[in-house]
Amino acid sequence: MRAEGAWASLAKWRNELYPIYAPTGDPTRVVAMVERASSYNFGIRTYGVHINGFVNGADGMRRMWVGKRAATKQTWPGYLDQIVAGGIGNGMGVEESVIKECYEEGGIPESIARGARAAGMIQYFTQSELGLQPETEYVYDLELPLDFVPKPTDGEVEEFYLWTMDQVVDNVRKNLFKPNCAVCVVDFLIRHGYLTPENEPDYIEIIQNVHSPLPFPGPK
Amino acid sequence: MRAEGAWASLAKWRNELYPIYAPTGDPTRVVAMVERASSYNFGIRTYGVHINGFVNGADGMRRMWVGKRAATKQTWPGYLDQIVAGGIGNGMGVEESVIKECYEEGGIPESIARGARAAGMIQYFTQSELGLQPETEYVYDLELPLDFVPKPTDGEVEEFYLWTMDQVVDNVRKNLFKPNCAVCVVDFLIRHGYLTPENEPDYIEIIQNVHSPLPFPGPK
Numbered sequence: 001m002r003a004e005g006a007w008a009s010l011a012k013w014r015n016e017l018y019p020i021y022a023p024t025g026d027p028t029r030v031v032a033m034v035e036r037a038s039s040y041n042f043g044i045r046t047y048g049v050h051i052n053g054f055v056n057g058a059d060g061m062r063r064m065w066v067g068k069r070a071a072t073k074q075t076w077p078g079y080l081d082q083i084v085a086g087g088i089g090n091g092m093g094v095e096e097s098v099i100k101e102c103y104e105e106g107g108i109p110e111s112i113a114r115g116a117r118a119a120g121m122i123q124y125f126t127q128s129e130l131g132l133q134p135e136t137e138y139v140y141d142l143e144l145p146l147d148f149v150p151k152p153t154d155g156e157v158e159e160f161y162l163w164t165m166d167q168v169v170d171n172v173r174k175n176l177f178k179p180n181c182a183v184c185v186v187d188f189l190i191r192h193g194y195l196t197p198e199n200e201p202d203y204i205e206i207i208q209n210v211h212s213p214l215p216f217p218g219p220k
Numbered sequence: 221m222r223a224e225g226a227w228a229s230l231a232k233w234r235n236e237l238y239p240i241y242a243p244t245g246d247p248t249r250v251v252a253m254v255e256r257a258s259s260y261n262f263g264i265r266t267y268g269v270h271i272n273g274f275v276n277g278a279d280g281m282r283r284m285w286v287g288k289r290a291a292t293k294q295t296w297p298g299y300l301d302q303i304v305a306g307g308i309g310n311g312m313g314v315e316e317s318v319i320k321e322c323y324e325e326g327g328i329p330e331s332i333a334r335g336a337r338a339a340g341m342i343q344y345f346t347q348s349e350l351g352l353q354p355e356t357e358y359v360y361d362l363e364l365p366l367d368f369v370p371k372p373t374d375g376e377v378e379e380f381y382l383w384t385m386d387q388v389v390d391n392v393r394k395n396l397f398k399p400n401c402a403v404c405v406v407d408f409l410i411r412h413g414y415l416t417p418e419n420e421p422d423y424i425e426i427i428q429n430v431h432s433p434l435p436f437p438g439p440k
Binding site for chain 2: 093094095117118119120121123135138141190191192194195196197198204205207208211212213218
């Protein structure tokens with residue numbers, strides 16, 4: 001099917017296996033494995049980690065590191081992204097994925113990456129030309145040292161920018177972020193008091209919608 | 221009906237009117253007002269603010285202020301609560317309610333209360349002997365000065381405790397918190413990295429469930 005181009009998704013073959021969890025009873029039981037690229041065709045639930053990397057300046061100003069995805073990325077090339085984000089591969093733990101992706105995508109050493117703090121998750125179910133994608137992204141916040149500069153080590157990021165929160169919001173509004181990365185930014189803005197019940201009329205709806213339950217079993 | 225004791229809820233008469241919002245079209249339109257105590261009988265959606273008051277000690281230890289509800293409170297007397305929490309009355313803004321409740325319940329002056337930072341909302345639909353309660357609680361975090369000591373000014377709180385996060389969790393586990401206050405503590409533990417995908421098997425389910433959509437219109 002891949003050779004015949006039967007599904008658009010298969011053109012983005014990853015050589016990476018994703019687990020399908022058992023529907024009931026034992027939530028730790030993996031019933032099958034599928035190539036990551038084909039998960040879209042079966043609507044397989046997938047998981048990832050997104051790390052909000054920021055600095056609190058001596059001037060009292062908070063700035064966020066933003067990555068620009070390489071032009072060669074199979075999905076959303078050239079779009080803006082968190083400093084570090086990635087899918088959780090089979091058998092990988094959540095924090096293990098945070099440490100691994102921090103090093104691979106941003107050149108962040110483990111000594112700094114260990115400071116990443118779990119801060120929740122966002123969840124959504126999207127449909128695209130590739131198929132169906134019910135996904136959970138574990139969200140982490142990582143305050144970086146003022147003198148740290150991330151560097152791409154695996155070629156997945158073209159460039160990093162250190163932006164004020166206003167610049168970040170401006171780029172979210174212009175739809176220059178990969179959509180799920182934009183949702184992570186919005187979640188950050190809510191948790192840190194930039195978006196409030198007073199300045200955002202859809203405050204409740206946004207918070208509900210970015211934590212929607214998915215109708216499939218997951219791991220424990 | 222109040223005189224006849226027709227509904228258990230009416231014994232807890234508040235002399236306070238709550239708004240019912242229009243179902244469609246104009247979300248700012250209030251279609252009727254009901255006595256707060258009877259909102260349970262009609263399943264009227266209600267709103268409140270909960271403020272997590274904490275200090276970051278010089279010893280690196282975070283401690284949280286916890287209130288013990290007065291024995292004379294009409295609901296959940298003697299249970300543990302946030303340092304400040306209260307319902308949003310008709311016509312009150314969210315931040316206005318934060319400032320008002322901070323002063324009335326904890327003797328927190330406006331100069332300090334203005335430091336409260338919006339951090340999201342929790343939402344739930346409960347049923348009790350009083351009736352049905354679909355409720356949204358706007359959640360705020362307030363870092364307090366180390367030398368500040370809250371004091372009850374309106375008699376709604378019997379006593380305040382300054383506890384380590386371990387002591388707070390211990391009391392949540394013992395069901396000594398009013399249930400929605402316990403949910404606010406859990407939300408705080410998630411947002412600040414005490415509960416993580418690694419140490420809490422129900423991490424995803426908890427985050428989904430405390431942000432459940434309610435099947436009724438609300439204000440904008």
